[in-house]
Amino acid sequence: xxxxxxxxxxxxxxxxxxxxxxxxxxxxxxxxxxxxxxxxxxxxxxxxxxxxxxxxxxxxxxxxxxxxxxxxxxxxxxxxxxxxxxxxxxxxxxxxxxxxxxxxxxxxxxxxxxxxxxxxxxxxxxxxxxxxxxxxxxxxxxxxxxxxxxxxxxxxxxxxxxxxxxxxxxxxxxxxxxxxxxxxxxxxxxxxxxxxxxxxxxxxxxxxxxxxxxxxxxxxxxxxxxxxxxxx
Numbered sequence: 001x002x003x004x005x006x007x008x009x010x011x012x013x014x015x016x017x018x019x020x021x022x023x024x025x026x027x028x029x030x031x032x033x034x035x036x037x038x039x040x041x042x043x044x045x046x047x048x049x050x051x052x053x054x055x056x057x058x059x060x061x062x063x064x065x066x067x068x069x070x071x072x073x074x075x076x077x078x079x080x081x082x083x084x085x086x087x088x089x090x091x092x093x094x095x096x097x098x099x100x101x102x103x104x105x106x107x108x109x110x111x112x113x114x115x116x117x118x119x120x121x122x123x124x125x126x127x128x129x130x131x132x133x134x135x136x137x138x139x140x141x142x143x144x145x146x147x148x149x150x151x152x153x154x155x156x157x158x159x160x161x162x163x164x165x166x167x168x169x170x171x172x173x174x175x176x177x178x179x180x181x182x183x184x185x186x187x188x189x190x191x192x193x194x195x196x197x198x199x200x201x202x203x204x205x206x207x208x209x210x211x212x213x214x215x216x217x218x219x220x221x222x223x224x225x226x227x228x229x230x231x232x
Contacts, residue, residue, distance in 0.1 A: 025119065025122065025123070028123055028228070028229075028232070029123055029126050029127065031228065032123055032127045032224065032225055032228060033127060033130060035224060035228065036127060036131065036221060036224055037131075039220075039224070040052070051220065054216070055213065055216050055217070055220075058212055058213075058216070059209050059212055059213045059216075060209075062207075062208045062209035062212050063151070063207070063209040065208065066144075066151050066207040066208055066209055067150075067151065069201070069207075069208045070144050070201070070204065070207065070208075073201075073202060073204075075204060079202055080202070080203055080204055083199040083200075083202040083203035083204075084199070084203045084205075086195055086196060086199035086203075087164055087196060087199045087200060087203055087205070089168075089192060089195070089196055090164040090165075090167065090168040090192070090193070090196030090197075090199075091164070092125075092129065092163075092167065095121075095125050095167055095168065095171055096122075096125060098121070098171075099118050099119075099121035099122040099125055099171060100118070100122065101118075102114055102117060102118030102121065103115055103118030103119050103121075103122060104118075105118075106118055113178075113180045116178060116229070117175045117178045117180075117181060119229075120174040120175060120177075120178060120225055120226060120229050121171045121174050121175045123174065123225045123229070124167075124170040124171050124173070124174035124175075124221060124222045124225045124226075125167055125170065125171050127170065127221055127224075127225060128163075128166045128167045128170035128171075128217075128218055128221045128222075129163070129167060131166065131217065131221065132161060132163040132166045132167065132214070133163070135160065135161055136158040136159075136160065136161070136163070139153050139154070139160045140153060140154045140155055140156055140157055140158070141153045141154075141155065141157050141158070141159040141160035141207075141210070142155045142156070142157040142159060143157050143158070143159040143205060143206070144159070144204050144205070144206065144207055145204045145205060151207050159205075159206055159207060159210050160207075160209075160210045160213065161210050161211075161213040161214035161217060162197065162200050162206040162210040162211045162213075162214035162215070163214065164196050164197065164199075164200050164206075164214070165193075165196070165197035165200060165206075165210075165211045165214030165215040165218060166214035166215070166217050166218040166221070167218065168192065168193035168196045168197065168218065169190075169193045169197070169214070169215045169218030169219050169222060170218040170219070170221040170222040170225070171189070171193075171222065172186075172189035172190050172192070172193040172218075172222065173218065173219050173221075173222025173223055173226065174221075174222040174223075174225045174226050174229075175189060176189055176190065176222075177222065177223065177226035177227075178226065178229075179230075193215070193218075194215075197211045197214070197215050198211070
């Protein structure tokens with residue numbers, strides 16, 4: 001809930017100079033949410049085999065290897081501390097500040113390209129946070145750093161999916177898919193999202209399957225937001 005409020009505090013002020021822009025942001029967010037949640041019902045055969053099967057199959061396959069992957073890491077204090085530092089790059093505070101700041105600078109400088117990229121990133125962040133928290137509330141999976149954790153679902157945890165992976169890849173994809181996004185920026189964003197996602201495993205905060213599902217879903221959400229933005 002704190003992160004959801006933070007989105008309103010940091011992203012929406014970017015539209016403060018224009019009340020209609022803020023209303024449009026909320027309207028588009030609601031439209032994105034409806035499309036994202038209903039997308040499985042409108043999936044064609046090609047999407048079933050290229051999206052649903054890799055997403056579900058990869059998650060299930062990795063779940064059987066989660067403990068082995070976690071135990072194979074050194075899991076030293078230095079590894080965990082550095083991983084947590086990298087994770088901060090993908091925190092909601094950092095992402096919200098970045099997309100809100102980009103949008104505000106775009107408005108202030110009269111640069112519609114920056115405004116649109118920041119806006120797309122903000123929509124992707126808001127939608128991916130909503131999806132992430134909804135799934136966490138449903139799955140209740142134990143985190144790996146819980147003493148004696150077996151990664152069980154419906155055990156009172158909030159491990160699945162990785163919110164850092166989902167939000168960082170959603171924002172990276174939504175911005176990178178903008179027609180005028182520089183190639184170097186897209187590569188940088190995807191590189192950062194990858195580092196952030198992997199750091200959640202090495203920080204012993206998420207299982208590999210949490211991160212895989214989160215990253216994959218984040219890309220789907222970012223693509224959905226970017227495609228919708230082009231049609232508006």
